[in-house]
Amino acid sequence: MDFLKHLNPGINTISSYEPGKSIADVVEKYDLDKIIKLSSNENSRGPSPKVLDLTHTYNNWHLYPDGDGKRLKSTISDLEEIEPDRIVLGNGSNEILDLVGQTFLSPESESIFSAHAFAVYKLVSQVRGCKYHEIPTKDWGHDLDAFLNHINEKTRVIFIANPNNPTGTYLSHNQIERFLNKVPSNIVVVIDLAYFEYVAADDYVRTNEITKNFSNVIITKSFSKIYGLSSMRVGYGFGSRDLIEILNRVRQPFNVNGLAQESAIAAIQDLDYLKESVKLNANGRESICQSLKAMNMDFIPSQGNFVCVETKIGGSNIFNALLKEGVIVRSLDLYAMPRHIRVTIGSEEENKFFIDKLDKVISS
Ligand SMILES: Cc1ncc(COP(=O)(O)O)c(C=O)c1O
Structure with missing residues:
Protein backbone atom coordinates (compact mmCIF):
# COMPACT_ATOMS: atom_id res chain seq x y z
CA MET A 1 0.00 0.00 0.00
CA PRO A 47 -39.44 17.43 14.56
CA SER A 48 -42.48 19.72 14.50
CA PRO A 49 -45.50 18.40 12.51
CA LYS A 50 -44.93 21.41 10.23
CA VAL A 51 -41.64 19.83 9.18
CA LEU A 52 -43.32 16.48 8.58
CA ASP A 53 -45.86 18.20 6.28
CA LEU A 54 -42.95 18.86 3.92
CA THR A 55 -42.80 15.15 3.16
CA HIS A 56 -45.92 15.69 1.02
CA THR A 57 -45.21 19.12 -0.40
CA TYR A 58 -41.46 19.23 -1.13
CA ASN A 59 -41.00 18.95 -4.89
CA ASN A 60 -37.50 20.19 -5.65
CA TRP A 61 -35.73 16.82 -5.48
CA HIS A 62 -34.29 17.21 -8.99
CA LEU A 63 -32.89 20.72 -8.48
CA TYR A 64 -29.70 21.75 -6.76
CA PRO A 65 -30.50 23.51 -3.50
CA ASP A 66 -30.01 27.24 -3.06
CA GLY A 67 -26.24 27.26 -2.57
CA ASP A 68 -26.49 30.45 -0.54
CA GLY A 69 -29.44 29.23 1.57
CA LYS A 70 -31.08 32.66 1.30
CA ARG A 71 -34.48 31.79 2.79
CA LEU A 72 -33.00 29.82 5.66
CA LYS A 73 -30.46 32.53 6.39
CA SER A 74 -33.20 35.13 6.37
CA THR A 75 -35.18 33.05 8.91
CA ILE A 76 -32.09 32.60 11.10
CA SER A 77 -31.35 36.30 10.71
CA ASP A 78 -34.71 37.14 12.31
CA LEU A 79 -34.19 34.58 15.05
CA GLU A 80 -30.67 35.67 15.97
CA GLU A 81 -31.12 39.35 15.13
CA ILE A 82 -28.04 39.32 12.93
CA GLU A 83 -27.59 40.19 9.25
CA PRO A 84 -27.76 37.26 6.77
CA ASP A 85 -24.21 37.90 5.53
CA ARG A 86 -22.98 37.14 9.05
CA ILE A 87 -24.35 33.58 8.89
CA VAL A 88 -22.78 30.44 7.43
CA LEU A 89 -24.83 27.26 6.97
CA GLY A 90 -23.38 23.81 7.55
CA ASN A 91 -24.11 20.17 6.96
CA GLY A 92 -24.73 19.90 10.68
CA SER A 93 -22.84 22.23 12.97
CA ASN A 94 -20.02 19.68 12.75
CA GLU A 95 -19.29 20.99 9.30
CA ILE A 96 -18.80 24.49 10.66
CA LEU A 97 -16.32 23.13 13.21
CA ASP A 98 -14.52 21.40 10.37
CA LEU A 99 -14.57 24.55 8.20
CA VAL A 100 -12.86 26.46 11.00
CA GLY A 101 -10.23 23.72 11.17
CA GLN A 102 -9.76 23.71 7.39
CA THR A 103 -9.37 27.47 7.36
CA PHE A 104 -7.12 28.08 10.36
CA LEU A 105 -5.37 24.88 11.47
CA SER A 106 -2.23 23.30 10.04
CA PRO A 107 0.83 21.36 11.26
CA GLU A 108 2.36 24.74 12.20
CA SER A 109 -0.50 25.84 14.44
CA GLU A 110 -2.19 24.86 17.71
CA SER A 111 -5.71 24.53 19.06
CA ILE A 112 -7.10 24.49 22.60
CA PHE A 113 -10.16 22.77 24.04
CA SER A 114 -11.20 21.07 27.22
CA ALA A 115 -10.70 17.48 28.26
CA HIS A 116 -14.07 15.64 28.26
CA ALA A 117 -15.33 18.04 25.56
CA PHE A 118 -17.12 17.24 22.33
CA ALA A 119 -14.96 14.73 20.39
CA VAL A 120 -15.05 16.58 17.09
CA TYR A 121 -12.70 19.36 18.31
CA LYS A 122 -9.92 16.83 18.63
CA LEU A 123 -10.83 15.23 15.33
CA VAL A 124 -10.70 18.47 13.32
CA SER A 125 -7.38 19.33 14.98
CA GLN A 126 -5.82 15.92 14.35
CA VAL A 127 -6.96 15.88 10.74
CA ARG A 128 -5.07 19.16 10.12
CA GLY A 129 -1.97 17.76 11.85
CA CYS A 130 -1.92 20.58 14.37
CA LYS A 131 -0.82 20.35 17.99
CA TYR A 132 -3.77 20.49 20.39
CA HIS A 133 -4.05 21.12 24.11
CA GLU A 134 -6.77 19.30 26.04
CA ILE A 135 -7.15 21.26 29.23
CA PRO A 136 -8.10 19.35 32.40
CA THR A 137 -11.55 20.31 33.66
CA LYS A 138 -12.47 21.94 36.98
CA ASP A 139 -15.55 20.29 38.50
CA TRP A 140 -16.13 18.75 35.05
CA GLY A 141 -16.40 22.24 33.48
CA HIS A 142 -14.05 24.20 31.21
CA ASP A 143 -11.17 25.81 33.12
CA LEU A 144 -10.87 29.03 31.12
CA ASP A 145 -7.94 30.39 33.16
CA ALA A 146 -5.98 27.28 32.26
CA PHE A 147 -7.00 27.80 28.59
CA LEU A 148 -5.38 31.27 28.78
CA ASN A 149 -2.16 29.76 30.15
CA HIS A 150 -1.85 27.57 27.05
CA ILE A 151 -2.16 30.36 24.51
CA ASN A 152 1.04 31.03 22.58
CA GLU A 153 2.02 32.58 19.25
CA LYS A 154 0.96 29.41 17.41
CA THR A 155 -2.57 29.26 18.83
CA ARG A 156 -5.15 29.71 16.09
CA VAL A 157 -8.42 28.21 17.35
CA ILE A 158 -10.10 27.67 20.73
CA PHE A 159 -13.20 25.48 20.96
CA ILE A 160 -15.71 25.88 23.80
CA ALA A 161 -18.91 23.84 24.04
CA ASN A 162 -21.50 25.58 26.22
CA PRO A 163 -23.21 23.56 27.63
CA ASN A 164 -20.53 20.99 27.20
CA ASN A 165 -21.23 17.55 25.81
CA PRO A 166 -20.90 15.08 27.53
CA THR A 167 -20.66 16.72 30.96
CA GLY A 168 -23.65 19.12 30.66
CA THR A 169 -21.76 21.86 32.53
CA TYR A 170 -22.16 25.46 31.37
CA LEU A 171 -20.36 28.80 31.51
CA SER A 172 -22.12 32.08 32.25
CA HIS A 173 -22.10 35.11 29.99
CA ASN A 174 -19.69 36.91 32.32
CA GLN A 175 -17.26 34.01 32.43
CA ILE A 176 -17.18 33.85 28.64
CA GLU A 177 -16.92 37.60 28.23
CA ARG A 178 -14.09 37.89 30.74
CA PHE A 179 -12.26 35.15 28.88
CA LEU A 180 -12.79 36.68 25.43
CA ASN A 181 -11.43 39.99 26.68
CA LYS A 182 -8.15 38.23 27.46
CA VAL A 183 -7.85 36.22 24.23
CA PRO A 184 -5.75 37.91 21.51
CA SER A 185 -8.00 38.91 18.62
CA ASN A 186 -5.93 36.92 16.10
CA ILE A 187 -7.25 33.67 17.62
CA VAL A 188 -10.61 32.34 16.46
CA VAL A 189 -12.87 31.28 19.33
CA VAL A 190 -15.67 28.84 18.50
CA ILE A 191 -18.51 28.95 20.99
CA ASP A 192 -20.50 25.82 20.31
CA LEU A 193 -24.10 26.25 21.45
CA ALA A 194 -25.58 23.00 20.10
CA TYR A 195 -27.72 22.71 23.28
CA PHE A 196 -28.51 26.44 23.60
CA GLU A 197 -32.30 26.12 23.69
CA TYR A 198 -32.30 23.75 26.67
CA VAL A 199 -30.45 26.08 29.02
CA ALA A 200 -32.56 27.54 31.82
CA ALA A 201 -29.82 29.45 33.67
CA ASP A 202 -30.52 33.22 33.88
CA ASP A 203 -26.85 34.14 33.49
CA TYR A 204 -26.37 32.17 30.26
CA VAL A 205 -24.63 33.60 27.17
CA ARG A 206 -26.19 36.61 25.41
CA THR A 207 -25.15 35.81 21.89
CA ASN A 208 -25.77 39.18 20.25
CA GLU A 209 -23.56 40.99 22.77
CA ILE A 210 -20.77 38.56 22.02
CA THR A 211 -21.04 38.79 18.24
CA LYS A 212 -21.23 42.59 18.50
CA ASN A 213 -18.10 42.92 20.61
CA PHE A 214 -15.77 40.16 19.42
CA SER A 215 -14.96 39.85 15.71
CA ASN A 216 -12.84 36.72 16.30
CA VAL A 217 -15.77 34.69 17.69
CA ILE A 218 -18.04 32.33 15.79
CA ILE A 219 -21.10 30.95 17.51
CA THR A 220 -22.40 27.62 16.23
CA LYS A 221 -25.86 26.12 16.64
CA SER A 222 -27.52 22.92 15.54
CA PHE A 223 -30.87 21.72 14.21
CA SER A 224 -30.02 18.18 15.39
CA LYS A 225 -30.98 18.63 19.01
CA ILE A 226 -34.11 20.49 20.13
CA TYR A 227 -35.41 20.84 16.55
CA GLY A 228 -35.35 17.07 16.07
CA LEU A 229 -33.59 17.16 12.69
CA SER A 230 -30.43 15.10 13.34
CA SER A 231 -30.90 13.07 10.19
CA MET A 232 -31.21 16.17 7.99
CA ARG A 233 -27.70 17.39 8.86
CA VAL A 234 -28.12 21.12 9.19
CA GLY A 235 -26.54 23.67 11.48
CA TYR A 236 -25.15 27.20 11.30
CA GLY A 237 -22.52 29.58 12.54
CA PHE A 238 -22.69 33.34 12.98
CA GLY A 239 -20.17 36.02 13.79
CA SER A 240 -18.31 38.88 12.18
CA ARG A 241 -18.74 39.53 8.48
CA ASP A 242 -15.03 38.94 7.78
CA LEU A 243 -14.87 35.61 9.54
CA ILE A 244 -18.10 34.34 7.98
CA GLU A 245 -17.09 35.49 4.52
CA ILE A 246 -13.91 33.40 4.73
CA LEU A 247 -15.78 30.30 5.87
CA ASN A 248 -18.29 30.74 3.05
CA ARG A 249 -15.37 30.71 0.62
CA VAL A 250 -14.08 27.43 2.02
CA ARG A 251 -17.35 25.47 2.23
CA GLN A 252 -18.61 23.30 -0.62
CA PRO A 253 -21.14 25.10 -2.86
CA PHE A 254 -24.22 22.99 -2.05
CA ASN A 255 -23.35 21.78 1.43
CA VAL A 256 -26.90 21.91 2.84
CA ASN A 257 -29.52 20.00 0.88
CA GLY A 258 -32.83 21.55 -0.15
CA LEU A 259 -35.12 19.51 2.09
CA ALA A 260 -32.85 20.21 5.08
CA GLN A 261 -33.09 23.95 4.39
CA GLU A 262 -36.89 23.84 4.16
CA SER A 263 -37.13 21.64 7.27
CA ALA A 264 -34.99 24.03 9.28
CA ILE A 265 -37.19 26.98 8.25
CA ALA A 266 -40.38 25.13 9.23
CA ALA A 267 -38.79 24.05 12.52
CA ILE A 268 -37.81 27.59 13.52
CA GLN A 269 -41.29 28.82 12.66
CA ASP A 270 -43.00 26.43 15.09
CA LEU A 271 -42.14 28.18 18.32
C1 LIG B 1 -21.44 20.03 21.60
C2 LIG B 1 -21.84 19.56 20.25
N1 LIG B 1 -21.55 20.32 19.20
C3 LIG B 1 -21.87 19.95 17.95
C4 LIG B 1 -22.53 18.77 17.71
C5 LIG B 1 -22.81 18.40 16.29
O1 LIG B 1 -24.10 18.53 15.96
P1 LIG B 1 -24.61 18.51 14.46
O2 LIG B 1 -25.53 17.36 14.38
O3 LIG B 1 -25.26 19.85 14.26
O4 LIG B 1 -23.42 18.34 13.55
C6 LIG B 1 -22.87 17.94 18.77
C7 LIG B 1 -23.54 16.66 18.51
O5 LIG B 1 -23.70 15.82 19.33
C8 LIG B 1 -22.52 18.34 20.07
O6 LIG B 1 -22.80 17.58 21.13
Missing part, protein backbone atom coordinates in the same frame (compact mmCIF):
# COMPACT_ATOMS: atom_id res chain seq x y z
CA ASP A 2 2.49 2.64 -1.14
CA PHE A 3 -0.07 5.43 -0.96
CA LEU A 4 -0.29 4.96 2.82
CA LYS A 5 3.20 6.45 3.06
CA HIS A 6 1.84 9.76 1.85
CA LEU A 7 -0.94 10.47 4.31
CA ASN A 8 -1.26 14.09 5.31
CA PRO A 9 0.30 14.87 8.70
CA GLY A 10 -1.97 13.93 11.60
CA ILE A 11 -4.16 11.41 9.74
CA ASN A 12 -2.33 8.44 11.25
CA THR A 13 -3.23 9.58 14.76
CA ILE A 14 -6.98 9.51 14.14
CA SER A 15 -9.42 6.80 15.11
CA SER A 16 -12.72 7.17 13.32
CA TYR A 17 -15.51 8.76 15.37
CA GLU A 18 -17.61 6.17 17.15
CA PRO A 19 -21.25 7.28 17.18
CA GLY A 20 -23.76 6.04 19.76
CA LYS A 21 -25.15 2.57 19.03
CA SER A 22 -28.19 2.46 16.76
CA ILE A 23 -31.40 0.52 17.37
CA ALA A 24 -30.52 -1.65 14.34
CA ASP A 25 -27.18 -2.64 15.99
CA VAL A 26 -29.04 -3.82 19.08
CA VAL A 27 -31.83 -5.61 17.19
CA GLU A 28 -29.13 -7.60 15.41
CA LYS A 29 -27.53 -8.70 18.66
CA TYR A 30 -30.34 -9.22 21.16
CA ASP A 31 -33.82 -10.65 20.95
CA LEU A 32 -35.79 -7.88 22.66
CA ASP A 33 -39.41 -6.70 22.56
CA LYS A 34 -38.58 -3.10 23.25
CA ILE A 35 -35.49 -1.02 22.56
CA ILE A 36 -35.08 2.66 23.35
CA LYS A 37 -32.23 4.88 22.16
CA LEU A 38 -31.03 7.50 24.59
CA SER A 39 -27.47 7.68 23.32
CA SER A 40 -27.05 10.61 20.91
CA ASN A 41 -28.86 13.57 22.50
CA GLU A 42 -31.60 13.58 19.89
CA ASN A 43 -35.09 14.91 20.57
CA SER A 44 -37.17 11.75 20.88
CA ARG A 45 -40.35 13.74 19.98
CA GLY A 46 -38.91 14.20 16.49
CA ASP A 272 -44.88 26.42 20.32
CA TYR A 273 -43.43 23.03 19.46
CA LEU A 274 -39.99 24.18 20.55
CA LYS A 275 -41.31 25.54 23.85
CA GLU A 276 -43.07 22.24 24.55
CA SER A 277 -39.82 20.34 23.87
CA VAL A 278 -37.97 22.63 26.29
CA LYS A 279 -40.61 22.02 28.96
CA LEU A 280 -40.68 18.25 28.49
CA ASN A 281 -36.90 18.13 28.64
CA ALA A 282 -36.74 20.18 31.84
CA ASN A 283 -39.37 17.97 33.49
CA GLY A 284 -37.71 14.77 32.25
CA ARG A 285 -34.27 15.90 33.41
CA GLU A 286 -35.64 16.80 36.81
CA SER A 287 -37.44 13.49 37.18
CA ILE A 288 -34.38 11.44 36.10
CA CYS A 289 -32.17 13.39 38.54
CA GLN A 290 -34.65 12.85 41.38
CA SER A 291 -34.72 9.11 40.65
CA LEU A 292 -30.90 8.98 40.55
CA LYS A 293 -30.76 10.70 43.93
CA ALA A 294 -33.25 8.21 45.32
CA MET A 295 -30.99 5.43 44.00
CA ASN A 296 -27.95 7.06 45.64
CA MET A 297 -26.26 7.62 42.29
CA ASP A 298 -24.10 10.65 41.59
CA PHE A 299 -24.54 12.69 38.43
CA ILE A 300 -23.18 15.91 36.98
CA PRO A 301 -25.80 18.71 37.05
CA SER A 302 -26.70 19.34 33.42
CA GLN A 303 -28.13 22.22 31.41
CA GLY A 304 -28.55 20.04 28.31
CA ASN A 305 -30.88 17.28 27.16
CA PHE A 306 -28.67 14.64 28.74
CA VAL A 307 -27.15 13.71 32.08
CA CYS A 308 -23.82 12.10 32.94
CA VAL A 309 -24.29 9.47 35.61
CA GLU A 310 -21.44 8.12 37.72
CA THR A 311 -21.40 4.36 38.12
CA LYS A 312 -19.65 2.28 40.74
CA ILE A 313 -18.78 -0.64 38.45
CA GLY A 314 -17.64 1.28 35.35
CA GLY A 315 -19.59 2.97 32.57
CA SER A 316 -19.05 0.29 29.94
CA ASN A 317 -20.27 -2.48 32.29
CA ILE A 318 -23.48 -0.57 32.94
CA PHE A 319 -23.75 0.32 29.25
CA ASN A 320 -23.54 -3.37 28.26
CA ALA A 321 -25.95 -4.46 30.97
CA LEU A 322 -28.47 -1.81 29.86
CA LEU A 323 -28.09 -2.87 26.20
CA LYS A 324 -29.24 -6.36 27.12
CA GLU A 325 -32.31 -4.75 28.72
CA GLY A 326 -33.10 -2.76 25.57
CA VAL A 327 -31.75 0.62 26.68
CA ILE A 328 -29.05 2.25 24.58
CA VAL A 329 -27.05 4.90 26.46
CA ARG A 330 -23.54 6.20 25.81
CA SER A 331 -20.48 4.81 27.53
CA LEU A 332 -17.83 7.48 27.83
CA ASP A 333 -14.48 5.76 27.39
CA LEU A 334 -13.96 7.87 24.27
CA TYR A 335 -14.30 10.95 26.52
CA ALA A 336 -11.86 9.62 29.15
CA MET A 337 -14.74 9.22 31.61
CA PRO A 338 -14.71 5.45 32.16
CA ARG A 339 -16.87 5.60 35.30
CA HIS A 340 -19.73 7.51 33.67
CA ILE A 341 -22.55 6.87 31.25
CA ARG A 342 -24.45 9.62 29.45
CA VAL A 343 -28.18 9.30 29.05
CA THR A 344 -30.31 11.49 26.80
CA ILE A 345 -33.56 12.80 28.27
CA GLY A 346 -36.36 11.04 26.38
CA SER A 347 -40.14 10.93 26.65
CA GLU A 348 -41.75 10.35 30.05
CA GLU A 349 -42.18 6.68 29.19
CA GLU A 350 -38.58 6.29 27.95
CA ASN A 351 -37.18 8.01 31.05
CA LYS A 352 -39.14 5.66 33.29
CA PHE A 353 -38.04 2.61 31.28
CA PHE A 354 -34.40 3.75 31.61
CA ILE A 355 -34.66 4.28 35.37
CA ASP A 356 -36.39 0.91 35.91
CA LYS A 357 -33.72 -0.90 33.91
CA LEU A 358 -30.87 1.02 35.56
CA ASP A 359 -32.26 0.11 38.95
CA LYS A 360 -32.44 -3.51 37.86
CA VAL A 361 -28.85 -3.67 36.53
CA ILE A 362 -27.26 -1.93 39.50
CA SER A 363 -29.17 -4.14 41.93
CA SER A 364 -28.21 -7.40 40.24
